[in-house]
Amino acid sequence: MKKLMLGNMAIARGAYEAGASVVSSYPGTPSTEITENIAKYDEIYSEWATNEKVATEVAVGASIVGARSMTCMKHVGLNVAADPLFTASYTGVGGGLVLVVADDPGMHSSQNEQDSRNYAKAAKLPMLEPADSGDCKEFVKLAYDISEKYDTPVIVRLTTRVAHSQSLVAEEERIEKPLGTYEKNIGKNVMMPAMARGRHVYVEKRMAELAEFADNSDINAIEYNDKKIGIIASGIAYQYAKEAMPEASFLKIGMVHPLPMGKIKEFAKNVDKLYVVEELDPFIEEACKVNGVDVIGKDVFTLLGEYTPELIKAGIMGEKYEEKQPSGIPVRPPVMCPGCPHRGVFHVLKKLGLTVSGDIGCYTLGAAAPLASIDVCVCMGASVSGLHGMTKARGEEFSKKSVAVIGDSTFMHSGITGLIDIVYNKGNATVIILDNAITGMTGHQQNPTTGYTIKGEETRRVDIEMLAKAIGVNRVTVADPFEVDEFEKVVKAELEAAEPSVIIARRPCALLKHVNYGAPCKVDADKCKGCKMCMKIGCPAITFKDGKAIIDPSQCNGCGLCTKICKFGAIGKQEA
Amino acid sequence: MVTNIVIVGVGGQGTLLASRIIGSVVVDAGYDVKVSEVHGMSQRGGSVITYVRYGDKVNSPIITEKNADIVLAFEKLEALRGLDFVKIGGKIIVNTQEIMPMPVVTGAAKYPEGIIETIADKCEIITADASKIALEVGNIKAANVVLIGVLAKNSGIEKEKWIEAVKTNVPAKFLDLNLAAFEKGYNI
Numbered sequence: 001m002k003k004l005m006l007g008n009m010a011i012a013r014g015a016y017e018a019g020a021s022v023v024s025s026y027p028g029t030p031s032t033e034i035t036e037n038i039a040k041y042d043e044i045y046s047e048w049a050t051n052e053k054v055a056t057e058v059a060v061g062a063s064i065v066g067a068r069s070m071t072c073m074k075h076v077g078l079n080v081a082a083d084p085l086f087t088a089s090y091t092g093v094g095g096g097l098v099l100v101v102a103d104d105p106g107m108h109s110s111q112n113e114q115d116s117r118n119y120a121k122a123a124k125l126p127m128l129e130p131a132d133s134g135d136c137k138e139f140v141k142l143a144y145d146i147s148e149k150y151d152t153p154v155i156v157r158l159t160t161r162v163a164h165s166q167s168l169v170a171e172e173e174r175i176e177k178p179l180g181t182y183e184k185n186i187g188k189n190v191m192m193p194a195m196a197r198g199r200h201v202y203v204e205k206r207m208a209e210l211a212e213f214a215d216n217s218d219i220n221a222i223e224y225n226d227k228k229i230g231i232i233a234s235g236i237a238y239q240y241a242k243e244a245m246p247e248a249s250f251l252k253i254g255m256v257h258p259l260p261m262g263k264i265k266e267f268a269k270n271v272d273k274l275y276v277v278e279e280l281d282p283f284i285e286e287a288c289k290v291n292g293v294d295v296i297g298k299d300v301f302t303l304l305g306e307y308t309p310e311l312i313k314a315g316i317m318g319e320k321y322e323e324k325q326p327s328g329i330p331v332r333p334p335v336m337c338p339g340c341p342h343r344g345v346f347h348v349l350k351k352l353g354l355t356v357s358g359d360i361g362c363y364t365l366g367a368a369a370p371l372a373s374i375d376v377c378v379c380m381g382a383s384v385s386g387l388h389g390m391t392k393a394r395g396e397e398f399s400k401k402s403v404a405v406i407g408d409s410t411f412m413h414s415g416i417t418g419l420i421d422i423v424y425n426k427g428n429a430t431v432i433i434l435d436n437a438i439t440g441m442t443g444h445q446q447n448p449t450t451g452y453t454i455k456g457e458e459t460r461r462v463d464i465e466m467l468a469k470a471i472g473v474n475r476v477t478v479a480d481p482f483e484v485d486e487f488e489k490v491v492k493a494e495l496e497a498a499e500p501s502v503i504i505a506r507r508p509c510a511l512l513k514h515v516n517y518g519a520p521c522k523v524d525a526d527k528c529k530g531c532k533m534c535m536k537i538g539c540p541a542i543t544f545k546d547g548k549a550i551i552d553p554s555q556c557n558g559c560g561l562c563t564k565i566c567k568f569g570a571i572g573k574q575e576a
Numbered sequence: 577m578v579t580n581i582v583i584v585g586v587g588g589q590g591t592l593l594a595s596r597i598i599g600s601v602v603v604d605a606g607y608d609v610k611v612s613e614v615h616g617m618s619q620r621g622g623s624v625i626t627y628v629r630y631g632d633k634v635n636s637p638i639i640t641e642k643n644a645d646i647v648l649a650f651e652k653l654e655a656l657r658g659l660d661f662v663k664i665g666g667k668i669i670v671n672t673q674e675i676m677p678m679p680v681v682t683g684a685a686k687y688p689e690g691i692i693e694t695i696a697d698k699c700e701i702i703t704a705d706a707s708k709i710a711l712e713v714g715n716i717k718a719a720n721v722v723l724i725g726v727l728a729k730n731s732g733i734e735k736e737k738w739i740e741a742v743k744t745n746v747p748a749k750f751l752d753l754n755l756a757a758f759e760k761g762y763n764i
């Protein structure tokens with residue numbers, strides 16, 4: 001019987017059935033559940049790596065010595081992994097190597113909307129794009145076959161609506177892939193100029209062969225129907241277009257690079273009007289035009305965000321598509337959870353009026369009202385190195401009024417290199433590491449600072465204090481962000497110091513199972529003066545009614561931060 | 577024929593469990609199914625929308641405005657936001673719980689009044705105080721299963737199939753609680 005599976009789960013199932021044996025990834029929405037599901041298979045070694053570059057290199061290494069391997073990441077992770085990827089394109093593989101990248105059109109959980117298909121072209125690699133969970137599983141298995149047959153890493157590209165949608169999948173048996181013997185091959189695996197020149201010749205030959213494969217493979221399939229309108233689409237855009245124009249003829253593209261140009265030309269000849277429907281960049285459209293195929297694409301469809309069947313229909317029928325107008329209903333943006341330890345940190349930083357160089361994680365919500373404390377957020381790790389740039393540009397006085405905030409997982413990912421840069425280049429910056437004992441934003445993954453592996457086994461823990469000291473930071477302080485007065489003192493002292501400082505704000509994520517603050521808090525209406533001080537910490541459990549603060553016991557987790565903020569002692573614990 | 581169910585709520589309310597239960601019910605009933613979930617940022621207390629579509633053949637996993645047969649709203653303000661999904665002749669099931677969004681907490685916006693009346697003017701509405709009912713059966717966290725009970729009653733799919741799905745989707749130690757919650761919802 002077929003099973004309902006998330007696209008991400010089906011990718012994991014595909015890797016399992018294909019006999020993959022090494023998987024290394026770094027979490028990132030919407031890709032995280034792939035590796036979480038792979039970790040459930042005992043036959044596959046899996047791990048959370050420190051970042052996407054490391055993860056990709058682990059997979060490349062495993063592949064070179066013969067294992068079918070995989071690495072999974074979100075779109076911006078591919079920027080981090082680009083360096084090994086571009087050259088692994090030249091070495092090719094031993095065992096099959098598949099890189100899964102999940103794009104996020106519409107930016108449900110991302111800082112940009114980049115289109116990863118451009119990487120396939122730039123790195124000269126084949127890329128497959130599934131349109132539902134069934135495709136996800138099949139395409140991963142095919143990707144391994146292509147990888148080994150054509151001696152190439154293969155990219156499988158998802159978008160949020162494929163990764164995070166469930167549809168039906170038929171499970172099959174796993175086929176074990178024995179490693180075989182490993183033989184040293186300097187000409188193929190050591191990329192120095194002399195060898196790389198030879199491999200580049202191979203890469204171009206391979207891409208030409210893959211273009212031929214694309215034309216012959218049935219993952220690129222023509223479905224003739226009414227020939228007045230022809231639509232070329234892949235991935236989720238294919239599903240939307242099918243829904244919008246069920247009568248039209250379709251060329252469903254399963255391999256987005258290299259494209260099946262022969263099939264595209266044949267299809268173009270047989271339909272009156274030809275559309276390319278693709279979210280984000282005009283990737284297929286431009287390839288068609290370069291090859292002399294006349295198509296309609298971004299002239300009628302937007303470069304922005306996600307598509308819908310309605311938007312596609314409007315584009316093709318030449319109707320006006322009405323963007324939904326703001327309704328006047330209050331919006332509900334994401335917020336830090338009740339009991340979030342980050343809240344104490346931002347309360348203090350806001351109070352001190354500091355410039356805050358921010359980073360990526362749950363704590364980015366420190367930019368939202370009412371805390372509105374973060375000044376800048378670009379990419380993982382940029383808080384630390386960015387602050388260094390700010391203090392070098394604006395000098396001593398500025399460094400006394402500015403800090404960086406970075407989460408534990410993000411610090412391991414790429415914060416440590418920035419901190420080394422600060423120490424080495426005589427910087428003076430105050431870096432606050434928000435150690436909540438987990439990778440929070442992506443849904444609780446272990447990381448090197450937590451002491452547990454992806455499978456929940458105990459492992460050696462990276463000690464952040466010792467690490468900071470070892471690279472030459474003399475001033476390392478651990479402070480509890482819920483002891484707000486003490487925390488404020490520490491921040492002030494470190495800002496004054498004429499050398500780099502690290503403050504580790506340590507308190508576990510409120511959603512961790514072992515965190516239990518007991519009974520919720522409540523406001524004593526007689527003592528409450530209605531000053532709204534407690535409202536300034538932006539706790540979703542605290543609201544205001546008839547001149548008094550009230551706490552919703554169904555939301556409050558009893559963390560008690562508000563009891564320390566109230567100047568009148570009006571907030572206490574409910575009797576248990 | 578495709579049936580469209582939209583689930584709206586606030587991140588953290590347990591809408592994912594609800595969509596998984598509905599998913600297993602309709603798979604068991606032999607339909608083609610697509611469920612589009614929300615993971616990530618908005619799970620941190622933001623508005624969340626999940627789509628469930630089933631029928632002979634389903635292409636798109638998303639549901640657009642005026643196409644939902646049923647909207648299942650876990651929170652009152654989100655029900656108002658989700659109203660645009662309801663198709664002509666469709667209905668909305670509303671949990672009357674109120675969760676203040678941050679712009680209301682900070683005073684930048686007001687929680688609208690008369691939401692139930694506004695909705696009742698536009699389409700058929702079924703209300704339930706699911707949190708209160710869940711508390712009565714022992715745990716406020718079972719509010720999502722109370723709502724599943726209400727949905728089951730309105731779904732046209734046999735009750736037994738729903739009970740089976742609740743059994744396979746909730747942890748064994750909370751089974752009795754959840755079955756009680758389901759019954760209460762079913763009998764509203």
Ligand SMILES: Cc1ncc(C[n+]2csc(CCOP(=O)(O)OP(=O)(O)O)c2C)c(N)n1
Pocket residue numbers: 026027028029052074076077080360361362363380406407408409410411434436438439440441442
């Ligand atoms: C290069 C890159 N990889 C992955 C992500 C996805 N991502 C966003 S936040 C985050 C983890 C944050 O964890 P941590 O730093 O521990 O902070 P927390 O969320 O726990 O506060 C990840 C992996 C990303 N945005 N960019």
